[in-house]
Amino acid sequence: MMRHLKYSGIAGVVVYWLFVAWSIGKNPWFSFWSNALSDLGSPEMARASWIYNYGLMVTAVFVLAFSVYLMLSAENKLQTVGGAYVSISAIFLALIGVFHAGTRPHGFVSTYFFVQFFLGMLIYGAGSKDRAIRYGSVALFALALLGTFIPWPSVALIETYEIALMAVFTSLIAIKR
Numbered sequence: 001m002m003r004h005l006k007y008s009g010i011a012g013v014v015v016y017w018l019f020v021a022w023s024i025g026k027n028p029w030f031s032f033w034s035n036a037l038s039d040l041g042s043p044e045m046a047r048a049s050w051i052y053n054y055g056l057m058v059t060a061v062f063v064l065a066f067s068v069y070l071m072l073s074a075e076n077k078l079q080t081v082g083g084a085y086v087s088i089s090a091i092f093l094a095l096i097g098v099f100h101a102g103t104r105p106h107g108f109v110s111t112y113f114f115v116q117f118f119l120g121m122l123i124y125g126a127g128s129k130d131r132a133i134r135y136g137s138v139a140l141f142a143l144a145l146l147g148t149f150i151p152w153p154s155v156a157l158i159e160t161y162e163i164a165l166m167a168v169f170t171s172l173i174a175i176k177r
Contacts, residue, residue, distance in 0.1 A: 005069035006177060009170025012062030013163065019055025026051060036155035038110060042101035049100065056097035063117075064090035066170060070124055073177055082124025089116035114162055118144045121169050136172050140165050 023040040024030050026048045030040060039045050041052035067090060070083030092113035099105040118141055125137020144165050152158040 002069065002072065005065050005072070007174050008062045008069060009066035010167070010174055012059050012066060013167040013170060015062055016055060016059040016163070019051060019058070023048070023052040023055065032154060032156045032160065034154050034156075036101065037159045038096065038101040038106065038155075041097065044102050053097035053100050057094045060090045060094035060097075063093055066173075067120070070120075070173070074124075074127070075129060076127050078127025079124050082120045082122070082127060085116050085120025085123060087120075089113050089120060092116055114144075117166060118162075121166075130176050133172060133176050137169065140169050 020037065020040065023046065027040055027046050030046075038052075041049050041056070043049045046052065064087055067083050067087035070086055071080050074080040074083055089112075092109050095109040096106070096113060099109050121137050122141040125134050125141075128134045128137070144162055147158055147161050147165075150158070152161075
């Protein structure tokens with residue numbers, strides 16, 4: 001069971017991008033250079049917006065499974081807390097699908113998904129005895145923070161950048177743990 005949970009973070013990234021590709025296929029107007037990924041979930045903008053929104057909810061299940069792995073394999077309380085933060089990020093990820101683009105809470109739940117995940121990653125890494133995980137988590141957190149200060153041409157590009165950093169973390173955990 002733990003072996004399957006270990007890879008659930010990577011599986012979540014793959015599942016998410018499959019739903020994004022499916023949604024973009026239904027919405028050829030979408031551009032990574034001028035949109036936000038959440039535009040694919042807006043009923044006002046997107047055809048079959050449910051694809052993107054349900055994709056977020058399905059992906060949240062994988063992120064939650066990954067957080068369970070982090071907590072069950074934790075070496076100490078700090079790592080348990082880090083895994084708990086990642087579990088909270090899974091809830092916010094599902095809420096992005098519920099409060100799609102165009103709804104009032106969307107900005108909050110979207111922002112807090114990223115904040116909770118990266119804080120969880122940092123805390124988990126800080127508690128790790130493995131140097132690659134410890135220093136890798138700090139470096140990924142610093143890159144995530146740095147990314148917020150870059151003037152990206154679109155929201156979709158910074159979101160993609162941040163998701164790529166998450167993919168690196170989930171891969172690091174799968175390889176090193």
